[in-house]
Amino acid sequence: MAKVIMVQGTTSNAGKSLITAAFCRIFKQDGYKVAPFKSQNMALNSYITKDGLEMGRAQVMQAEASGIEPDIRMNPILLKPTGEKGSQVVLNGKVFKDMTAGEYYSYKADMIPHIMKSYNSLSEEYDVIVIEGAGSPAEINLREQDIVNMGMAEMADAPVVIVGDIDRGGVFASLAGTMLLFNNEEKKRVKGFIINKFRGDVDLLTPGLKMLEDITDVKVLGVVPYLNVDIDDEDSLSERLTSSNNYNLIDIAVVKLPRISNFTDFNIFSMIEGVSVRYVSRVKDLGNPDMIIIPGTKNTIEDLKWLKQSGLETKIIRYAGSGNPVFGICGGYQMLGTEINDPENVEGGGSVNGLGLLNTVTDFSTEKTTVQTTGKFNNIKGFYSELSGIEIKGYEIHMGQSVINEGEALTAIDGKNDGCVDNNVAGSYVHGIFDSFSVASTLVNILAKNKGIEIEELKNFDIQKYKESQYNILADCVRKAVDMNEIYKILGC
Template sequence: MRGSIMLQGTASSVGKSLLAAAFCRIFYQDGYKVAPFKAQNMALNSFITKDGFEMGRAQVFQAEAAGIEPRVEMNPILLKPTTDVGAQVIIKGKVASNMLASEYFRYKSELKEMVKETYKKLAEEFEIIVIEGAGSPAEINLKSDDIVNMGMAKMAKSPVILIGDIDRGGVFASLYGTIMLLEPEERALVKGVIINKFRGDVKLLEPGLKQLEKLINVPVLGVVPYINVQIDDEDSVTERFQRRQKGEGIKIQVILLPYISNFTDFTPLEMEEDVILSYVRRPEELDEPDMVIIPGSKNTLNDRLYLQRMGWDGVLRKYAHSGGLLMGICGGYQILGKMFYDPHGAESSLRSLPGLGLLQAETEMAKEKTTRQIKGIWAYEDNRYFAKMKGIPISGYEIHMGQTILGEEVLRPIYLDSIDEWEGGVNKNGNIVGTYLHGIFENLNWTRQLLNNLRRLKGMKEKKGPVQSYWDFKEAEYNRLAQHVRNHVNIERIYQIIAEGVNL
């Protein structure tokens, strides 16, 4: 069999990315050579391939589900919002420029042929391509020069499955309305619908399903119950930010910046049943944390101003001076320092801005973005937060515009043996730490020891025994997701739809 299936949604965040990953794993389990594809992704979560190219995180976990290495061809266009009206435009893994939405709308038509050729090469190599749309195909103001929804389906000659989210309410209206707003030739591409995130007794839904099928003349291929799987979210429209865990344990609180990026860094912490992970917007939400994290940011200078405006400066300085563990990752690392400089206007019209001043460090925004995978060892040790950690292997990836210069009193915690460089910074008291390394918590031996140190300081029992690899954990989650979808979607009919294709 050779062909494709495209998942489009009635709106953003209806579960397209997760269902695409499920189909990738199902086809992979069934012996097919399968790959994901999304022409254009708008997300602040990104990943760096082995070749140093930047791509959307959703296609990374879909590729993993498909049993293959992530490649930038799976996501040729990535838009990373930098303001409410603009984004950094990344083409085939490298920064093209920063554009306003209106500028990109005009520019998009020039990218159509590139998208078509990229998809064609991928389709020649793989037996099944699982294509993901973006937002909704019924956004009638964006239909001209569309390259990610029905425009992509036509380029790929792919049948479409429409996804609706029943959890948010109005699923019948959204499915019906989406179908009715499509052009007749677009409507003909839709071969089935799936209702996602269902909670309750499906028998109560069945009368509505039958009526919907008559109205839209498209079969319902499945009703997928809500499932909580520990797989990376595509963007910041995520339930993770609303979770407020309670109970006894290690309290880790992440500051929810307006332009937070790569919050997938913290997914491994959710594997620990005694870790209470939460995201906080206001200083008064801090709840005697054992660790506070300032995450990555796509607009570090504006997020620095946000912290100042919200009253975080005094609270974070007080927390740090009291000995609390404060960690900054990427943009958060830069915010910990004394000063930012942006001479080229890479992120903002501001040319300089003071940081929190908790690390003796200064950052200058460069014209070129650093994008690389790296390996090394953790080289710092003390008798408190970082006890027994020296020599633990570390790997991850860097995505940053800024270059940070550290003062003499700052200790370098990570030795990158793959490139013979030192990375990150720790203050002399050992409680303020910054790093550019995304994915640091995926190093589960390192994470286990850090958490054990926090457990010891709280008088809790340390965890012993072997540490499960993060890869094994993810593999189990992909398999669990695939089985869940097999149980509730007509997979045999999905295969028939792929085999039949579409006539254009």
């Protein structure tokens, strides 16, 4: 059976996912066969495995850091919020059912066999398992049915390291307070703290670190600096989504929908020099970008209503009417059509008019499409014609199909047509459609020509090699900041 260590955090976005990824890469570098694990993930950013199963992108990122293929066993439960009080429950990679928070809370005990089957299976194949917690482990109202923090630590008999975010302030209080709310058995599991996202002179922290250790009787294992590593983010707390005024030579505006999903689709543009990606949710922040992208969403109809109410719909229609490029991905593609119908009550039922920028009609169904895809752009005309013939690779996650009444299919995917294009407006169901240098650089060149500017020849890069370099940078920084000898003692190696 594998050695195990668990990374918990005082809050969401404290850095659990990143520290987990760092440990995974460090253990890999040190010759161990390592895998990440998170029993329950709540996120709208998801990924489809080769088996057509859906899992959270955080564990995909951590699998990449481990040098292994993403595996649904690494994230047996994925909760995809559908509203303020409910989520779609994805169990072992497939849709289980929609539940309210109360319904799911009462069902948690039934999830334990699925969790432990996945965990034990991984544990038999790997030397080390790095478990990630969720949110805060000190939610005492949820302790009885906990299956993701100390409850998971108990089931796996895992020692725990707790991460605190000093950048947002109150890190000493949050770490000490977390310990205060643990029961005695939980306290015994905590083997160390990691202070994350520190800016400044670490020597100035020394008195506080000593006092924290005295108060909690827990050792501080390291202070990790604020890192500028380019690694996929997990959810709506991502700092990428706060950038609304960062203009560059080529300015791409992504509509920040309330239920935005898979915004990692656009990370590649941030890797290209001279290109900015801004996430906007207000008309006044939109400005006059070189391209507007409408991303995926967990609830197309509700986010389309928001788009209309926010005033962005009118702005986008006028923008496209002037010949400017608009691109929709998945739910964003559905919004670009004339009509969306929900006869089977997938998103509350009824019909709603789309933006009318593409002559397509979407009908929702209860069957969810989850598949990896390969193909290429068709021989298309108009604004995006230079993309013709370029190969693409990605995945689809959607409930419903769109029919083209007028226009042409954008791509040919696995022997069938996908998406639609009508001159300067295009849409596709494929997440990751931009995730190659050929596609991204060609599109940037198209935007530059449309703007009437010349840009230097873009330097070709391999996105996988780039990711590898970022994981190594992350590991090197954490290795220097954290007492890894102590981590190995905790791990029992």
